[in-house]
Amino acid sequence: MKSTDIKHWATDIAYTLAGILFCGFALKSFLIPNQFFDGGVTGMSLLLHELYHFNIAVVIVLANIPFIIMGAYQVNKTFAAKTLAAIIMLGLCLQFMPYPTDITSDKLLVSIFGGVFMGIGVGLAIRGGCALDGIEVLALYTGKRISFTISEIILGINIIIFLIAAFEISLPTALYSIMTYYTASKTISFVIEGLEEYTGVTIISAQSEFVKERLVMELGRGITVYKGERGFLKDSFDISQPVDIVFTVITRLEVRRLRNLVHEIDPKAFIFTSTIKEAAGGVLKKRARH
Structure with a gap:
């Protein structure tokens, strides 16, 4: 293996590990203790956790597996393997990492900083060549079969998630969660596009x-x-x-x-x-x- 390949491989691992730690921090310290949600597969997992009290670590891994399999065909097998490893590590992180759970209960702070840390985590993982949420793969798969764009498909799925949260949990929580998702999306763009503009x-x-x-x-x-x-x-x-x-x-x-x-x-x-x-x-x- 060439030295440049080793350097790229090490950089990808560093980005992915940092992304996993940031996502775990956002979930365990901000979103889960305050019953907040995000979009995508993570949002589905959080919703299942709140409604049925399933173990969040297990739910996130299981919920992403179908999309990881889909990613092996829609993207490539290397991407799918790296994503599977990252998702499993995120599950282990959520299960065993002793994150603080009493940082704040202020809904505005939770929605903003929960979204920021989630966005940093997902963005770093993408820079590392994998994904911590399979919603993009689903949108890519669906977009080839219907006339909607990937952004429209993701938006539609997230609308369903937040509507269910509004009816089953509470409307204010759903509205604050939308702010969390928006903040996370903007942070992801910032991380992926780089600091230099x-x-x-x-x-x-x-x-x-x-x-x-x-x-x-x-x-x-x-x-x-x-x-x-x-x-x-x-x-x-x-x-x-x-x-x-x-x-x-x-x-x-x-x-x-x-x-x-x-x-x-x-x-x-x-x-x-x-x-x-x-x-x-x-x-x-x-x-x-x-």
Whole structure:
């Protein structure tokens, strides 16, 4: 095994173990003691635990097994094996790890911080190459057979979970649990997409040579150039000129500086930005931390 493979393998294990510990902490210290719920298979497991008093560790493992089997066919067997190991370890963590259970009973704190720690855990596990909730696999499987998107399927399943919780437990608890799920979802996105938030910038300008030079020499950015044509106006549709379309990636904090730089060269330059979830490699400048 190559050293890079060992490094990646060790990193995946570290992410997964950290994710399991965070999820266990969210469940045992926040959600379960206060009868709160989450979405997905975890939400189903918590609901079964509250309604029928089943052992939560056993329920979470058993509830995820069908989706893990499904994942072996929908994703790959390596993913399914890693997910099964992670789910079993989460069950053991819930059963034997001595988490504190009396941190807070304030519903707002429980809904926010329970969701944050759950989101961190699930996000870290995904970075480690596995899942701690099989709902994504179910949505992927179902989405290939019906016209709904994966997000719509997950939303529909979660609506059912929270409606049952509202009728069987209480409406306020269900509403706070929705806040927990929302917080967890946003935290998962933050963890998966990385701490660095980048913006892709495309610049179309008649002064592209000067723009390219200043982006590289002043901002220290790598650039990619596409060959295109500009013009095609309503009153002169048949007239166009070749142009270099410049693309670069910067941090959000540098967007204003880049726009000012480009407009200083060409006030008529066309600039548009797009959000980049995660970027690595190339000439990327890390955002300064204070």
